[in-house]
Amino acid sequence: xxxxxxxxxxxxxxxxxxxxxxYRKFLAQNTEEGRGLRLMxxxxxxxxxxxxxxxxxxxxxxxxxxxxxxxxxNVLPPNVFEVDDAGRRKVGLCFAPVGPLVKGDVxxxxxxxxxxxxxxxxxxxxxxxxxxxxx
Amino acid sequence: xxxxxxxxxxxxxxxxxxxxxxxxxxxxxxxFKELTGLGFTAAVRVSSGEVSKIRSFDPSAEETLFxxxxxxx
Numbered sequence: 001x002x003x004x005x006x007x008x009x010x011x012x013x014x015x016x017x018x019x020x021x022x023y024r025k026f027l028a029q030n031t032e033e034g035r036g037l038r039l040m041x042x043x044x045x046x047x048x049x050x051x052x053x054x055x056x057x058x059x060x061x062x063x064x065x066x067x068x069x070x071x072x073x074n075v076l077p078p079n080v081f082e083v084d085d086a087g088r089r090k091v092g093l094c095f096a097p098v099g100p101l102v103k104g105d106v107x108x109x110x111x112x113x114x115x116x117x118x119x120x121x122x123x124x125x126x127x128x129x130x131x132x133x134x135x
Numbered sequence: 136x137x138x139x140x141x142x143x144x145x146x147x148x149x150x151x152x153x154x155x156x157x158x159x160x161x162x163x164x165x166x167f168k169e170l171t172g173l174g175f176t177a178a179v180r181v182s183s184g185e186v187s188k189i190r191s192f193d194p195s196a197e198e199t200l201f202x203x204x205x206x207x208x
Binding site: 031032033034035036039043045077078094095096097098099100101102104105108109111112113115116117120121124125126 | 140142178185202203207208
């Protein structure tokens with residue numbers, strides 16, 4: 001039993017460490033992706049920044065409905081999910097700014113849209129049932 | 136110095152201007168109107184991490200961020 005309780009914690013620590021290492025590496029690079037990630041981190045709240053650095057995603061709250069959304073970095077579209085209070089995914093939302101933007105820019109635009117103009121973001125988004133959404 | 140940050144394929148392009156310079160301020164306001172006229176959304180930070188969407192040029196904003204209109208994927 002001790003082994004079963006310790007192993008997942010170790011795995012979680014290891015995964016979080018890998019995520020932190022990966023983002024530090026990206027952030028240090030003077031590439032389009034690095035600049036996009038730095039801009040995004042600058043505009044996150046301290047709580048969102050801490051969450052993103054540890055997990056590769058951050059949560060935002062819709063300005064109209066109060067619903068919680070989770071925005072992921074390294075996943076195939078959709079990278080935005082509505083989640084419940086326990087963090088379980090309810091539905092995928094596929095929307096992004098038009099044009100060829102880097103991932104950090106896309107995530108920042110998605111955050112600002114949901115936090116300041118949720119209805120327009122939801123109107124633009126295609127809703128993807130969990131059965132069709134991939135990770 | 137104030138900054139207008141426009142998202143693009145390079146990550147972003149930054150336009151710096153002195154808000155105490157009347158001519159620079161006019162140029163910044165023209166840029167604001169051009170970008171929002173093209174469908175860009177403009178946003179400013181109101182406190183640490185809190186963001187507000189703006190519909191008219193704010194000469195007192197230290198940073199204004201612009202991103203293109205949203206479309207469904």
